Amino acid sequence: MGPRQPPCDSRPGAAYLHITADQAEPTAATVRAALAGTLTFPHRAREVRVHRFTNADGPYWAADPDFHPDGTFTALHLYPATRIRPNSGYTDATRPFLNTLLAHKRARGLGRRDEFTAATGADVHAVLAALAAQAQELDPVDTAAAAHLREQVHPQIRAYAAVLERAGYPPRLFFSRAFTIDTGQIVNQGRAEHLFRGLTGTSGEPMTPREERGSAW
Numbered sequence: 001m002g003p004r005q006p007p008c009d010s011r012p013g014a015a016y017l018h019i020t021a022d023q024a025e026p027t028a029a030t031v032r033a034a035l036a037g038t039l040t041f042p043h044r045a046r047e048v049r050v051h052r053f054t055n056a057d058g059p060y061w062a063a064d065p066d067f068h069p070d071g072t073f074t075a076l077h078l079y080p081a082t083r084i085r086p087n088s089g090y091t092d093a094t095r096p097f098l099n100t101l102l103a104h105k106r107a108r109g110l111g112r113r114d115e116f117t118a119a120t121g122a123d124v125h126a127v128l129a130a131l132a133a134q135a136q137e138l139d140p141v142d143t144a145a146a147a148h149l150r151e152q153v154h155p156q157i158r159a160y161a162a163v164l165e166r167a168g169y170p171p172r173l174f175f176s177r178a179f180t181i182d183t184g185q186i187v188n189q190g191r192a193e194h195l196f197r198g199l200t201g202t203s204g205e206p207m208t209p210r211e212e213r214g215s216a217w
Helices: 028-036 096-107 121-138 143-167 190-196 209-213
Strands: 013-021 042-057 058-063 076-079 090-091
Touching: 042 143, 042 209, 058 121, 096 121, 096 143
Parallel strands: none
Antiparallel strands: 013 042, 042 058, 058 076, 076 090
């Protein structure tokens, strides 16, 4: 990849079925039931393309590491422990606000880059309500993700919407890609390093292919 170029891989990635479920046990029986579509507990399933990358800490994998054609972003990065990387784990780089904002625009017949000039306060409140509904839907499936939405994402977006309204900015700016920017997950720089909880052993080392692109200048 080069400056200002999207992440790319030499291969198209391998097809996987991503199952999210608090009640799922990592067993062969669970895998067979997932593939057969016979899981009996609350879960979410989606097909993903998994790519292998490498940084200074060693290999890692990313499921759907770039934006989808409709502009949404649901990347998942998985890191095995290595001689340099202290811990194994994952980062879910899904952008709930961006995805919900784009879904609302699509429902109004707008493309992801279109300006929503006719937006009203009701449209802003609809996005906030949709985020709250997502948290409720996630409760039986992924309690950690539901809590993140409810306790971190929704309050910040609600505060942002309130500030725009109080400052007298029109609702269309809430939906404008030139004004409202969802930058995604943190990067491995400075004091943010400890937030990765041992998934990185090299200070300043890019953790994702998109972060790698930004550091290649």
